[in-house]
Amino acid sequence: SQKIEQNSEALNIQEGKTATLTCNYTNYSPAYLQWYRQDPGRGPVFLLLIRENEKEKRKERLKVTFDTTLKQSLFHITASQPADSATYLCALDPFKAAGNKLTFGGGTRVLVKP
Amino acid sequence: NAGVTQTPKFRILKIGQSMTLQCTQDMNHNYMYWYRQDPGMGLKLIYYSVGAGITDKGEVPNGYNVSRSTTEDFPLRLELAAPSQTSVYFCASIRENYGYTFGSGTRLTVV
Numbered sequence: 001s002q003k004i005e006q007n008s009e010a011l012n013i014q015e016g017k018t019a020t021l022t023c024n025y026t027n028y029s030p031a032y033l034q035w036y037r038q039d040p041g042r043g044p045v046f047l048l049l050i051r052e053n054e055k056e057k058r059k060e061r062l063k064v065t066f067d068t069t070l071k072q073s074l075f076h077i078t079a080s081q082p083a084d085s086a087t088y089l090c091a092l093d094p095f096k097a098a099g100n101k102l103t104f105g106g107g108t109r110v111l112v113k114p
Numbered sequence: 115n116a117g118v119t120q121t122p123k124f125r126i127l128k129i130g131q132s133m134t135l136q137c138t139q140d141m142n143h144n145y146m147y148w149y150r151q152d153p154g155m156g157l158k159l160i161y162y163s164v165g166a167g168i169t170d171k172g173e174v175p176n177g178y179n180v181s182r183s184t185t186e187d188f189p190l191r192l193e194l195a196a197p198s199q200t201s202v203y204f205c206a207s208i209r210e211n212y213g214y215t216f217g218s219g220t221r222l223t224v225v
Binding site: 004008034036041042043044045046047049089091099100101102103104105106107 | 147156157162172212213216217218
């Protein structure tokens with residue numbers, strides 16, 4: 001079956017360290033992959049989009065890699081801060097069809113401790 | 115710009131009741147979506163629209179209906195509420211080559 005997997009266990013990390021999250025997918029060949037941040041009781045907020053022909057994308061302290069051979073994306077938060085504590089979702093358009101319909105992973109909760 | 119606005123924020127329904135979840139966006143986006151999110155689960159697509167007058171089913175459309183009479187509005191209708199529809203509902207719109215903009219959600223409980 002087609003699916004997107006993120007580590008369901010929370011990631012506890014010390015402030016200042018780098019948090020690394022994994023998103024694995026099977027049976028898809030997406031044109032791009034996206035990452036979102038979601039805080040409790042709020043809607044997801046778009047962070048980054050990386051295309052299939054891009055290996056790496058950066059935005060401030062965030063870095064995303066995309067390996068279409070491994071069918072995996074890694075999401076890094078460098079110099080993490082307590083304010084980075086949230087759930088992070090990966091998403092992709094599995095069918096490259098009209099409509100830009102995204103399929104989401106279950107998310108990984110990150111807790112940054114001071 | 116207000117972005118994507120959803121109302122109400124919270125609602126409790128009795129089994130068999132009906133309601134409409136409102137969603138409006140002021141960004142002139144053509145594409146709009148309704149997702150539901152259950153605890154510990156990923157977002158599931160209910161319905162989507164690629165423009166006024168055009169709607170289509172997503173992954174979990176049963177028990178729901180939508181309409182898109184204007185670019186701005188994309189309401190979601192629940193006709194006969196069931197406990198399985200207890201969830202948090204998110205409306206979203208998209209700008210081309212960018213990510214989704216989500217509303218703040220409607221938390222629905224069916225009892």
